[in-house]
Every structure is written in C-alpha cells, then in structure tokens.
Amino acid sequence: xxxxxxxxxxxxxxxxxxxxxxxxxxxxxxxxxxxxxxxxxxxxxxxxxxxxxxxxxxxxxxxxxxxxxxxxxxxxxxxxxxxxxxxxxxxxxxxxxxxxxxxxxxxxxxxxxxxxxxxxxxxxxxxxxxxxxxxxxxxxxxxxxxxxxxxxxxxxxxxxxxxxxxxxxxxxxxxxxxxxxxxxxxxxxxxxxxxxxxxxxxxxxxxxxxxxxxxxxxxxxxxxxxxxxxxxxxxxxxxxxxxxxxxxxxxxxxxxxxxxxxxxxxxxxxxxxxxxxxxxxxxxxxxxxxxxxxxx
Numbered sequence: 001x002x003x004x005x006x007x008x009x010x011x012x013x014x015x016x017x018x019x020x021x022x023x024x025x026x027x028x029x030x031x032x033x034x035x036x037x038x039x040x041x042x043x044x045x046x047x048x049x050x051x052x053x054x055x056x057x058x059x060x061x062x063x064x065x066x067x068x069x070x071x072x073x074x075x076x077x078x079x080x081x082x083x084x085x086x087x088x089x090x091x092x093x094x095x096x097x098x099x100x101x102x103x104x105x106x107x108x109x110x111x112x113x114x115x116x117x118x119x120x121x122x123x124x125x126x127x128x129x130x131x132x133x134x135x136x137x138x139x140x141x142x143x144x145x146x147x148x149x150x151x152x153x154x155x156x157x158x159x160x161x162x163x164x165x166x167x168x169x170x171x172x173x174x175x176x177x178x179x180x181x182x183x184x185x186x187x188x189x190x191x192x193x194x195x196x197x198x199x200x201x202x203x204x205x206x207x208x209x210x211x212x213x214x215x216x217x218x219x220x221x222x223x224x225x226x227x228x229x230x231x232x233x234x235x236x237x238x239x240x241x242x243x244x245x246x247x248x249x250x251x252x253x254x255x256x257x258x259x260x261x262x263x264x265x266x267x268x269x270x271x272x273x274x275x276x277x278x279x280x281x282x283x284x285x286x287x288x289x290x291x292x293x294x295x296x
Contacts, residue, residue, distance in 0.1 A: 079103020
C-alpha cells in the first residue's frame with residue numbers, strides 16, 4: 001500500500017495513491033457542482049479519485065473493504081456528524097483519512113488544516129507532503145467525540161437545529177419554545193469534584209479535545225432571554241459567544257446532574273441519551289488523519 005506521506009510533492013514517477021471520497025449531499029456544501037470541482041482539484045493535485053461514496057445512501061467503507069480494494073487515502077467531504085461516522089468506522093485501518101470541510105462547523109477539519117476550504121486543502125497535496133497525525137479525542141461510553149461533546153439540558157437545542165435544516169417553520173417555532181422551557185427549567189449539570197461550578201449547575205458543559213487535553217467550559221444563563229440567546233449560539237455550536245465559565249483542562253472528568261434525572265448529550269453534534277453521570281476521557285484517535293495545517 002502506498003504511504004502518501006512518503007511521496008515527494010508532485011513526484012510524477014511515484015505511483016498515485018488510490019483515493020476514495022465519502023460525501024453527504026445533505027451537508028452544507030455537497031452539491032453536484034462542488035463535488036465536480038473537488039474531483040477536478042484531486043486530479044490536478046495528482047490524487048485522482050478512484051471512487052465516490054454517497055453516505056448515508058451507501059454505507060461508509062470499513063477497514064477490511066479498504067484493504068481489499070487497496071485504498072491508500074479515504075477522503076470525507078461532509079459535516080461533523082458524517083465525518084464522525086466515517087473516521088470512527090475506520091479505526092484500526094493502516095491507511096489515512098483526509099477530513100475536508102463540507103458542513104456547517106467543520107471543527108475537526110479546522111483542527112487539521114486551519115481555516116481553509118476543501119479546494120485549498122486538496123491543492124496543498126500537490127505542493128507538500130501531508131502529515132499523519134492521531135489527534136486527541138473525547139472518549140465516552142457512547143463513542144468517541146472527534147470535535148467535542150456537550151452535556152446538559154442545552155442539548156435539546158439540537159432539535160431546533162434539525163427543524164431549521166429541514167426548513168420547517170412550524171416545527172422550528174414549537175421546538176424553540178420547548179427548548180427554552182427545558183434548558184431554563186431542567187436540572188443542570190456539574191463536573192464532579194470540580195470547584196468552578198455554579199449553584200444549580202450549568203445548562204450545558206462542553207468538552208473539547210485539544211493537544212493539551214479536554215478543554216471544559218460551563219455555559220449558563222440567568223433569564224429566559226439569555227437562554228434563548230444561548231440556544232441560538234448552541235444551534236450553530238458557536239458556544240464561545242455565550243456566557244460561560246472556563247472550568248479547566250483535564251485528562252478525565254465526570255459530569256453529573258445536580259438533581260435526579262438523566263443527562264442529554266451531543267457527541268460531534270449527534271444526540272444521545274445519557275445516565276445520571278457520564279465519564280469523559282482524553283484519548284488518541286485510532287486511525288491516522290492527514291494534516292496540512294503547517295503546509296504552504
């Protein structure tokens with residue numbers, strides 16, 4: 001199998017690596033024109049696409065299939081949810097995954113490549129050798145979070161986000177009203193044994209993997225208007241705009257409810273039902289990802 005990190009940039013004598021692309025047409029920028037442009041960019045960079053897989057209509061490939069077909073690079077051009085499914089589904093594979101920004105937030109792609117478009121990232125492949133990295137992830141009993149996790153009643157705003165994506169005005173109004181009620185009245189969450197917590201807990205605690213460990217922040221609001229504003233930030237997963245406490249950076253932490261009840265969860269933007277407490281651990285991704293962040 002060709003190791004893409006061993007190829008010299010634009011080495012015409014080297015055998016081109018075999019590249020498959022996974023896309024999701026439901027993601028933000030995955031229309032036919034964008035996919036055609038991307039395929040042309042791969043070809044121009046010397047990495048012609050061998051196959052395109054349209055997820056979820058077609059299943060994401062598993063390591064055994066990739067090995068059997070001699071695939072060197074699996075590119076994914078989609079949002080955080082699809083990227084999560086593709087990357088974690090290739091755990092244990094000896095090839096490399098190229099994560100391209102094709103959704104709304106593209107948090108993992110930004111970690112690996114900086115603020116660059118998919119076309120700019122692919123163009124870099126022609127000029128420099130990408131690095132193989134295994135960045136930190138958030139390990140939970142529900143699976144790994146590649147870009148981060150959220151715990152608390154604020155996770156209900158995911159329902160509003162889905163209504164927005166479906167352009168369903170009636171559903172948006174009803175889910176927004178329910179989200180404000182739940183995120184302002186449901187029991188909050190806290191970090192066990194951590195001093196920097198508020199009485200009554202937080203509407204949401206975010207856990208974000210970084211090179212230093214799990215960066216943890218608690219988001220709160222004190223009025224219904226604050227909860228509505230915080231919810232709008234949660235819709236875009238743009239948490240930094242809301243009022244919050246910097247709880248700390250950890251290798252491991254447990255988040256629990258301040259009262260009886262279960263915890264609503266989001267992992268890479270996808271909802272899960274939690275228990276009364278949830279353990280988060282710092283861990284390494286279990287497949288190589290290609291990074292171009294320092295490339296020119």
